[in-house]
Amino acid sequence: MVTGGTEFDLLRWIPLAPLLAAVLHGVLLVVVRRTVSQWVTVAISCGAIGVSFLMSCAAFARLVRLPDESRLLVDHLYTWIGAGIGNQAFSTELAFQFDPLSAVMVLVVSGVGALIHIYSWGYMEEDEREDKGFQRFFCYMNLFAFAMLLLVLADNLVLMFLGWEGVGLCSYLLIGFWYGDRNNAYAGSKAFIVNRVGDFAFIVGLLLLFSLLSEAGHPTIGFQDIERYFAQIAEATLDLPEWLPGGPSYRAVDVVGICFFIGACGKSAQIPLHVWLPDAMAGPTPVSALIHAATMVTAGVYLVCRMSFLYAAAPEASEVIAWTGALTAALGAVLALVQTDIKKVLAYSTMSQLGFMFVAVGCGAYAAAIFHLATHAFMKALLFLAAGSVILAMQHEQDIGAMGGLRSRIPRTRWTFLIGAVALSGVLPFAGFFSKDEILVAAYGAGMAGGPWLYRLLLATAGLTALYLFRLYFQVFRGKSRVRRELRDRMEDPPGSMVIPLYALSLLAIFAGLAGFPQAWGDLAWVDIEKSNSLANFLAPVLAGSGREALEREIEYRLTLRAVLAAATGTGLAWCLYVQWPAWPGKIRSSFRRLHHVLVAKFWVDEIYGLLLVRPLVAISDRLLYRVIDAGLIDGLLVNGVARSVRALAANGLRYLQSGLIQSYMFVMLVGAVAIVALLMR
Amino acid sequence: MNFPTLLFHAFALLAVAGAVGTVANLRNTVAAAMSLVLTMVSLAGIYVLLGAHIIAVFQIMVYGGAIVVLFLFAVMLRGDESEPLPRGRMRLVKAASVLVAVCVMAGFARILVGFPEPPAAPTDFGRARTVGIALYSDYVLLVEMVSLVLLAAIVGALVLAKRNTD
Amino acid sequence: MIPIDHVIGLSALLFGIGAIGVLVRRNLIVMLMSIELMLNAANLAFVAFNRVWPGMDSTKALDGQVFVLLVITVAAAEVAVGLGILLALFRNRDSVDPEEASLLKW
Numbered sequence: 001m002v003t004g005g006t007e008f009d010l011l012r013w014i015p016l017a018p019l020l021a022a023v024l025h026g027v028l029l030v031v032v033r034r035t036v037s038q039w040v041t042v043a044i045s046c047g048a049i050g051v052s053f054l055m056s057c058a059a060f061a062r063l064v065r066l067p068d069e070s071r072l073l074v075d076h077l078y079t080w081i082g083a084g085i086g087n088q089a090f091s092t093e094l095a096f097q098f099d100p101l102s103a104v105m106v107l108v109v110s111g112v113g114a115l116i117h118i119y120s121w122g123y124m125e126e127d128e129r130e131d132k133g134f135q136r137f138f139c140y141m142n143l144f145a146f147a148m149l150l151l152v153l154a155d156n157l158v159l160m161f162l163g164w165e166g167v168g169l170c171s172y173l174l175i176g177f178w179y180g181d182r183n184n185a186y187a188g189s190k191a192f193i194v195n196r197v198g199d200f201a202f203i204v205g206l207l208l209l210f211s212l213l214s215e216a217g218h219p220t221i222g223f224q225d226i227e228r229y230f231a232q233i234a235e236a237t238l239d240l241p242e243w244l245p246g247g248p249s250y251r252a253v254d255v256v257g258i259c260f261f262i263g264a265c266g267k268s269a270q271i272p273l274h275v276w277l278p279d280a281m282a283g284p285t286p287v288s289a290l291i292h293a294a295t296m297v298t299a300g301v302y303l304v305c306r307m308s309f310l311y312a313a314a315p316e317a318s319e320v321i322a323w324t325g326a327l328t329a330a331l332g333a334v335l336a337l338v339q340t341d342i343k344k345v346l347a348y349s350t351m352s353q354l355g356f357m358f359v360a361v362g363c364g365a366y367a368a369a370i371f372h373l374a375t376h377a378f379m380k381a382l383l384f385l386a387a388g389s390v391i392l393a394m395q396h397e398q399d400i401g402a403m404g405g406l407r408s409r410i411p412r413t414r415w416t417f418l419i420g421a422v423a424l425s426g427v428l429p430f431a432g433f434f435s436k437d438e439i440l441v442a443a444y445g446a447g448m449a450g451g452p453w454l455y456r457l458l459l460a461t462a463g464l465t466a467l468y469l470f471r472l473y474f475q476v477f478r479g480k481s482r483v484r485r486e487l488r489d490r491m492e493d494p495p496g497s498m499v500i501p502l503y504a505l506s507l508l509a510i511f512a513g514l515a516g517f518p519q520a521w522g523d524l525a526w527v528d529i530e531k532s533n534s535l536a537n538f539l540a541p542v543l544a545g546s547g548r549e550a551l552e553r554e555i556e557y558r559l560t561l562r563a564v565l566a567a568a569t570g571t572g573l574a575w576c577l578y579v580q581w582p583a584w585p586g587k588i589r590s591s592f593r594r595l596h597h598v599l600v601a602k603f604w605v606d607e608i609y610g611l612l613l614v615r616p617l618v619a620i621s622d623r624l625l626y627r628v629i630d631a632g633l634i635d636g637l638l639v640n641g642v643a644r645s646v647r648a649l650a651a652n653g654l655r656y657l658q659s660g661l662i663q664s665y666m667f668v669m670l671v672g673a674v675a676i677v678a679l680l681m682r
Numbered sequence: 683m684n685f686p687t688l689l690f691h692a693f694a695l696l697a698v699a700g701a702v703g704t705v706a707n708l709r710n711t712v713a714a715a716m717s718l719v720l721t722m723v724s725l726a727g728i729y730v731l732l733g734a735h736i737i738a739v740f741q742i743m744v745y746g747g748a749i750v751v752l753f754l755f756a757v758m759l760r761g762d763e764s765e766p767l768p769r770g771r772m773r774l775v776k777a778a779s780v781l782v783a784v785c786v787m788a789g790f791a792r793i794l795v796g797f798p799e800p801p802a803a804p805t806d807f808g809r810a811r812t813v814g815i816a817l818y819s820d821y822v823l824l825v826e827m828v829s830l831v832l833l834a835a836i837v838g839a840l841v842l843a844k845r846n847t848d
Numbered sequence: 849m850i851p852i853d854h855v856i857g858l859s860a861l862l863f864g865i866g867a868i869g870v871l872v873r874r875n876l877i878v879m880l881m882s883i884e885l886m887l888n889a890a891n892l893a894f895v896a897f898n899r900v901w902p903g904m905d906s907t908k909a910l911d912g913q914v915f916v917l918l919v920i921t922v923a924a925a926e927v928a929v930g931l932g933i934l935l936a937l938f939r940n941r942d943s944v945d946p947e948e949a950s951l952l953k954w
Contacts, residue, residue, distance in 0.1 A: 658952075658953050659950065659953050660949075660950030660951060660952045660953030661772060661775075661946070661947055661950050661953075662946045662949070662950075663772065663775065663776070663779075663870075663871050663872075663946060663947075664772065664775045666779075666870060666871055667775050667778065667779045667782070667871055670779065670782060670783075670867060670871070671782060674782065674785075674786055678789075681793075686850055687850060687851065690850050690851075690854070690855075691854075694854070694858045697858065697862065698858070698861060698862070698865070701861075701862050701865040701866065701885055702865060704869065704878070704881050704882065704885060705865055705866070705868060705869030705872075705873065705878070705882055705885075706869075707878070711875065711877050711878060714877075714878050714881060715881065718881050718884065718885070721862075721885065721888065722888065725888055725891075725892060728855070728858075728892065729892075729895055731850055732850065732855070732895055732896060732899050733899060734895045734898070734899070734913050734916075736913070737891075737895060737913050737916050737917070740916075740917060740920055741891075741920070744920050744921075744923075744924055745884070745888070745920065745923075748924060749884060749923065749924055749927050752927055752928060752931055753877060753880070753881060753927070753931070755931075756877055756931045756934065756935065757877060759935060760877070760934075760935070760938070760944060772947070775871075776871060776872045779867070779868065779871035779872065780868050780871070780872060782867075783864045783865075783867040783868045783871070784864065786860075786863075786864055786867070787860050787861055787863070787864035790856070790857070790860035791857055791860060812910060813910055813913055813914065813917070816909075816910045816914055817914060817917070820914075821914050824914070824918060828918055828921050828922065831921070831922060831925050832921065832924075832925050834925075835924075835925030835926070835928050835929050836928070838928075838929045838932060839928040839929050839931070839932040840932075841932075842929070842932030842933055842935065842936045843932045843935050843936065845939075
């Protein structure tokens with residue numbers, strides 16, 4: 001872990017700039033209410049994100065000048081929650097920290113975010129023309145950027161949770177952005193609700209961790225402090241109900257780890273909380289690119305890596321993570337093969353790649369996970385933005401069955417898409433290859449339960465990745481054009497403002513792999529061995545056990561070869577099926593009709609959830625909680641009932657005390673006087 | 683049974699008879715007023731027997747001479763009409779009030795049994811002179827206040843009884 | 849010589865009869881007369897008690913009688929004002945029935 005902490009006041013502007021922009025947009029929208037020109041809107045939001053990015057670069061520059069062991073910048077704003085006195089004192093600060101892990105995340109988030117903001121200007125322009133919420137879009141995007149940056153820069157779990165919830169909220173707002181169509185709103189709600197399940201687990205984990213620390217005498221939830229005192233609670237045990245597998249006594253860190261991981265599953269769409277991600281594609285494409293590819297879904301990976309010291313001490317939890325990740329990766333890849341909507345293919349692909357990242361985490365290769373997070377962000381954002389260009393060119397048609405042969409008509413989109421697909425498939429020497437290779441090596445060497453099957457599953461998934469990506473590419477850009485005639489001649493590449501981010505991301509997708517050039521290759525290429533694998537070295541002080549021992553040279557080369565072969569096989573197969581012999585996919589589909597049906601129905605997960613969870617909950621809420629308890633008991637009996645009885649009492653009883661008849665008043669007076677006298681004479 | 687006691691019982695009987703006559707009189711209001719006079723005078727007699735002579739005089743002068751006359755003036759101005767019987771809820775209240783009053787009286791009777799014989803009265807117990815001196819030396823403030831009350835009463839009665847000449 | 853408890857008993861009796869009169873009769877003038885009756889009963893009690901227990905020192909020896917004088921005075925004033933109210937109130941109605949004046953109700 002890093003020690004010390006240098007003050008760096010500019011840190012606060014990284015999240016605050018987008019927040020101020022969002023507030024400004026909000027004020028303009030709600031209070032001022034006049035339509036603002038799009039230049040102003042774009043200037044405000046892209047300016048804010050640009051400021052964030054610049055500040056992040058400044059912070060990064062400051063960080064690298066510090067020696068390795070004390071690379072930590074802090075910025076303390078305010079004591080948010082203060083409680084207790086003496087040695088029970090507890091406080092949650094509104095403070096930011098910037099260490100190498102945060103640096104990577106912040107640069108990715110603000111950098112990719114800035115590019116996507118610029119792209120959104122062009123993409124949402126028709127919304128602007130039809131006055132359908134251009135400014136609202138940028139308001140939400142800025143709000144999202146604030147929440148995400150808050151999440152990444154927070155120096156304690158509670159502040160991070162604030163950002164965590166914030167990104168969930170913004171995800172909801174942006175998925176259901178075109179709320180005129182009910183289904184979009186439902187998709188947003190679904191995302192939010194599934195996220196909530198994860199959030200609940202997060203809170204449980206947080207509280208558990210806090211109580212463990214408090215019992216050991218250190219009530220704190222700041223990351224630095226948790227890491228410092230972690231050794232004292234590492235061996236604590238917990239007793240849970242008997243019916244859970246694995247015996248009633250658990251290691252507490254395992255339980256905490258699992259809780260946080262479930263939270264991460266909700267955010268990063270891992271099994272079983274993955275159901276919201278495909279539906280989230282109902283939002284505008286820049287939203288899908290930013291939130292559901294590059295940033296929000298990576299929050300789960302970030303959380304787990306931030307707590308890497310905990311997972312390094314919790315092997316059972318790590319095993320669960322690795323296998324969940326692997327299964328999700330495989331499931332995502334398989335389901336992506338049968339999707340016909342561009343964005344859904346990419347959504348399942350995201351799910352799959354996130355699974356890869358969690359496998360890395362589970363196998364203890366935290367730096368590899370972050371490396372893949374960064375490269376994936378570039379590649380997936382690139383793919384989504386390129387897909388967005390395709391969608392715009394196709395006048396919002398998203399079915400790849402209605403596309404084909406677009407390469408001649410929208411060449412710039414085509415080349416950027418191709419670069420993205422190639423990079424993600426793991427072809428040498430693009431970025432995806434290096435990051436995926438790191439993960440595969442980690443899976444091979446980790447020695448998880450289930451032996452070599454983890455590695456084999458991952459390798460197969462890598463092959464499938466190439467397959468579905470090139471299927472997508474070939475279906476959209478090559479082959480005979482299945483586009484409607486009136487559309488065919490009107491298709492054009494996107495304008496400059498949208499193409500520049502595509503170019504920038506393409507460069508990143510190509511060259512970002514060099515940051516993680518594996519050490520084993522050091523003397524193979526001309527790269528200086530000390531400088532190689534610089535990302536891992538950069539992150540080493542922060543992440544547990546991130547320096548991996550190089551395997552034997554021979555094994556490394558063999559693994560690399562296998563990875564390359566997997567990618568090649570996938571690509572080749574896609575070529576065969578979708579370019580060379582295009583009739584085959586149809587034939588395969590009809591021979592395996594049942595299997596195809598199951599895949600298209602996503603193994604009926606949504607339906608099962610609906611039946612087992614949603615319907616009972618809704619039934620209970622409506623029939624029992626609402627009708628019986630709320631309307632009947634509380635409303636009817638307690639509230640209205642009390643009112644009714646008071647009214648009855650007054651109307652039928654008390655009223656007659658005031659009859660206006662003097663003699664009845666006098667009677668009461670007499671009785672009262674006699675009573676008092678009798679009491680006094682007692 | 684000596685003479686004063688006999689006299690006292692006679693006066694008492696008259697007083698009660700007069701009281702009942704006032705309250706339960708169904709003939710007319712003037713008859714009720716006359717019964718009241720009977721009660722007043724009997725009470726004056728009892729005061730004399732108790733030795734409070736000046737009080738007895740005041741009783742006859744003010745009560746019998748002024749107050750009952752006022753009542754008779756009022757009856758004269760209003761006329762005398764018969765009284766309807768109580769109806770509805772009031773029947774219950776009135777029955778209850780009679781009951782309560784009887785209970786109160788019975789309660790008093792129970793409590794007040796067994797008083798000692800009074801000592802001999804001091805020689806100037808009820809004389810005008812002693813009462814007058816007491817009034818104007820010890821209780822002069824009360825006298826002044828009461829005179830104010832009377833003034834207010836006079837003004838009030840005048841104002842109230844005036845007809846509105848609009 | 850006179851049995852004081854009989855006097856007190858008479859006072860109580862007169863008070864009770866007066867109370868019954870006030871509560872039961874429906875003629876305001878008779879009600880006022882009953883109130884006078886009650887006041888008289890109180891006066892009787894005062895005088896009787898003054899006879900039995902004259903004050904501790906000579907200055908308070910005639911408390912009861914002084915009070916009775918005051919009561920008589922105030923009773924006179926009260927009757928005057930009361931009858932004035934009665935006349936004013938019932939100028940416009942033709943009866944002296946207290947149940948006619950029952951507007952101050954629910």
